[in-house]
Amino acid sequence: MKSKWVAMTVCVLFAAALLAGCGGGEKAEKYPTKPITMYINFGAGGSTDLSARSLAKAAEKHLGVSIVAVNKPGANGVTGVAELKNGSKDGQTIGVMTFASVAIIPNQTKVPYTPDDFEGIIAYGQYQYCVAVKADSPYKTIADLSKAAKAKPDGFSFSASGYPQPFVANRIGEKDGAKFRYVNFKSGTETMTALIGGHVDFTVVTTGDLLPFLKSGEVRVLASAGEKRMPEAPDAPTLKELGYDIAIVSWLGLGAPAGIPKDKLNILREAFKKAANDPEFLNTMKTVNLPPTNTSGDEFKKKLVDGYKEIGDYFKQIGQKK
Amino acid sequence: MFDQMMLGFQVALTYSNILYCAAGVTLGTAIGVLPGLGPVATISLLLPLTYSIPLESSIILLSGIYYGAMYGGSTTSILVNLPGEAASVVTALDGYQMAKKGRAGVALGIAAIGSFVAGTVAIVGLNLFAPIVSRWAIKFGPPEYVALMVMGLTFITYLSTKSPLRSVISALIGLLLAVIGVDPEYGGARLTFGTDTLLSGLDFAVIAMGLFGVGEVLYCLETSGEAKLITDKISQVFPSRKDLAAAAGPITRGSVLGFLVGLLPGGGAVISSLLSYAVEKRLSKHPEEFGQGAIQGVAGPESANNAAAGSAFIPLLTLGLPSNAVMALMFGALMIHGVTPGPFLIKEVPELFWGVVVSMYIGNVLLLILNLPMIGLFVKLLKVRLSILSACVLVITLIGVYSVNNNVFDMWVLLLFGIVGYLMRKFEFEPGPLVLAFVLGPILETAFRQSLIISNGNPGIFVTRPISLFFLCLAGLLVASQLFARKKKSEQNYEA
Numbered sequence: 001m002k003s004k005w006v007a008m009t010v011c012v013l014f015a016a017a018l019l020a021g022c023g024g025g026e027k028a029e030k031y032p033t034k035p036i037t038m039y040i041n042f043g044a045g046g047s048t049d050l051s052a053r054s055l056a057k058a059a060e061k062h063l064g065v066s067i068v069a070v071n072k073p074g075a076n077g078v079t080g081v082a083e084l085k086n087g088s089k090d091g092q093t094i095g096v097m098t099f100a101s102v103a104i105i106p107n108q109t110k111v112p113y114t115p116d117d118f119e120g121i122i123a124y125g126q127y128q129y130c131v132a133v134k135a136d137s138p139y140k141t142i143a144d145l146s147k148a149a150k151a152k153p154d155g156f157s158f159s160a161s162g163y164p165q166p167f168v169a170n171r172i173g174e175k176d177g178a179k180f181r182y183v184n185f186k187s188g189t190e191t192m193t194a195l196i197g198g199h200v201d202f203t204v205v206t207t208g209d210l211l212p213f214l215k216s217g218e219v220r221v222l223a224s225a226g227e228k229r230m231p232e233a234p235d236a237p238t239l240k241e242l243g244y245d246i247a248i249v250s251w252l253g254l255g256a257p258a259g260i261p262k263d264k265l266n267i268l269r270e271a272f273k274k275a276a277n278d279p280e281f282l283n284t285m286k287t288v289n290l291p292p293t294n295t296s297g298d299e300f301k302k303k304l305v306d307g308y309k310e311i312g313d314y315f316k317q318i319g320q321k322k
Numbered sequence: 323m324f325d326q327m328m329l330g331f332q333v334a335l336t337y338s339n340i341l342y343c344a345a346g347v348t349l350g351t352a353i354g355v356l357p358g359l360g361p362v363a364t365i366s367l368l369l370p371l372t373y374s375i376p377l378e379s380s381i382i383l384l385s386g387i388y389y390g391a392m393y394g395g396s397t398t399s400i401l402v403n404l405p406g407e408a409a410s411v412v413t414a415l416d417g418y419q420m421a422k423k424g425r426a427g428v429a430l431g432i433a434a435i436g437s438f439v440a441g442t443v444a445i446v447g448l449n450l451f452a453p454i455v456s457r458w459a460i461k462f463g464p465p466e467y468v469a470l471m472v473m474g475l476t477f478i479t480y481l482s483t484k485s486p487l488r489s490v491i492s493a494l495i496g497l498l499l500a501v502i503g504v505d506p507e508y509g510g511a512r513l514t515f516g517t518d519t520l521l522s523g524l525d526f527a528v529i530a531m532g533l534f535g536v537g538e539v540l541y542c543l544e545t546s547g548e549a550k551l552i553t554d555k556i557s558q559v560f561p562s563r564k565d566l567a568a569a570a571g572p573i574t575r576g577s578v579l580g581f582l583v584g585l586l587p588g589g590g591a592v593i594s595s596l597l598s599y600a601v602e603k604r605l606s607k608h609p610e611e612f613g614q615g616a617i618q619g620v621a622g623p624e625s626a627n628n629a630a631a632g633s634a635f636i637p638l639l640t641l642g643l644p645s646n647a648v649m650a651l652m653f654g655a656l657m658i659h660g661v662t663p664g665p666f667l668i669k670e671v672p673e674l675f676w677g678v679v680v681s682m683y684i685g686n687v688l689l690l691i692l693n694l695p696m697i698g699l700f701v702k703l704l705k706v707r708l709s710i711l712s713a714c715v716l717v718i719t720l721i722g723v724y725s726v727n728n729n730v731f732d733m734w735v736l737l738l739f740g741i742v743g744y745l746m747r748k749f750e751f752e753p754g755p756l757v758l759a760f761v762l763g764p765i766l767e768t769a770f771r772q773s774l775i776i777s778n779g780n781p782g783i784f785v786t787r788p789i790s791l792f793f794l795c796l797a798g799l800l801v802a803s804q805l806f807a808r809k810k811k812s813e814q815n816y817e818a
Contacts (some may be wrong), residue, residue, distance in 0.1 A: 183464075197461060
């Protein structure tokens, strides 16, 4: 009998403590107190996955809670971003957003979101692109390439793994009057395999995917498609230097569903801003050949919104609509 | 070469690395046996853990999981007709029939021995020829893949026991299902009925477990009044000398085929098991036994898919080109440790390459030791009452399917395909061709469209390239010979 009373008292006390705990939490508006879920829109082991995990690991130190990474790969990154949109708006769900999946693909196909459905937390990586041929190819410059392509009625084929890469070849082709046909591959490594195997004439690829083959001497860079020359191929000019009006970079960052309370968003932004300077994170970025950046969430969102519009206009212009 | 092997032994024979190797193959066998959670899911779960262990150890562990899973994958195919991955679909055809006839132990034994031999052949190949053969793989561009896939699809008709026409229909349904999701070229949504869930398409594991596992359970429910057990007579547990003699040829041929085809990125293991089955059926004096529990139908394909698992490492380690999802994860594991896989990997980190190769020899021996004694235990599983076994299969497949993508929708798809599988069995359609076509379909489609863009719409690209022409001719010959054989047969029937 006595023991029953003790048990009941303990239970009541326990329940009271639990309720008190809840109340306290609400009043103080402490955030974060629970583990945060982070969706990664590509599979485990890729550069997106490795970099995001590394950044999250660094941010955990500043947030004081753990970040649980969940891979939601598929449909060029759309699946994971769609999942993020449906995630909780109370700051418990964040996710990786890539420029292509948020700003480009929604112009090509029906997806359940637009860039306005998200807030940016940080942009932490930049993809840079270049135009390259096999090392034993006779073409040494972009002009060589265009000239040879013009001489052939079918033009040349090039490998790339999704937009914005083909924009680069399109712009060169428009200016020089050459025809370039875009052969789409699923990943950067497949893009490189097609080039090395001699199945396409040239490639527009991210510098990260290219570097191992540049080191082994199997490819030659004809031009950098970014604002600057590639440090690893300093002799190759940028397309801008050559007079082509194009310089592209693509962004990689984190976001949260729109509607997240402003104060919580700011806590996340602060934490990830610090995390992006973490030496271990920067080391990971170097390993996966991704140029790091520490761009604010607002600016990241602006890039996505502007890019979405710009590219939509471009597709309308060339007559490729969804 | 000798020095390099010694270096490999130095790395692989440290206590910790032997332990990692043993842990890897044990875990691999376990996940291979359990349907659903395949090597891809397991390795992606474990990947973050490898941050903190040395590079060689982590690759030894992860590769152990991979070839261990290939080894274990045949177990459920044979015992309960539940192939956990695409490569063991073919094994299920005759393996499950053998189990039904009380020869489950023999089938498991042959699968284990075949896997061991094939695994060893692949490692020797990796050891001796890695740098030479890797160049061969990149000769395969999109047109060559189209031809290879067309050939693979024609082999599917060999899987049929009764009517090739039913196999063709089954395969066509598989190809249609493969179309669901985002168009690989232009990114449009296809057959998604306006839902987001179908954007990423259907998952192989879900379809296979539905058609085979749940379908079988439903089918058994119907007949459970008569048969309480899958079989009550278990004649022998280990393969006899006669069995071994019958399996020797298929194992040898399967190993070589698997090694060569496994080098090719995408679908290498699946194609090699199909190829081996077709070859064995063709060479057999009693092709009518195939599909009824022919030991050659287990020995050949099972050896082929294990050899392919080994040779898949070659493009990754010598060129930096991952050939399947597991290899892509290995690529990630290497990058975590600051090693970018590429043409210089063997030169830059020889201790890694040779250490992993030697650990595979050790792992293969461990697997044999681990698996042979288990056969007796696994076979006893068949003595469990069918009503209990079926319920377990249903629960395990549901959990397994959920674990693949953490998605409840997949569980509904599983049940739907369970009903489809039941109906197919009822109307004597086989699920094998459907799931295999489902796996090969996307590779075929992508490569076909890539080829036509490369050739600017000219289909001549498929016949002007020698490798592609060769495969297409082979496919043509195959169809012709089958039509001819059928005609001859029907004439004979007519005369009689």
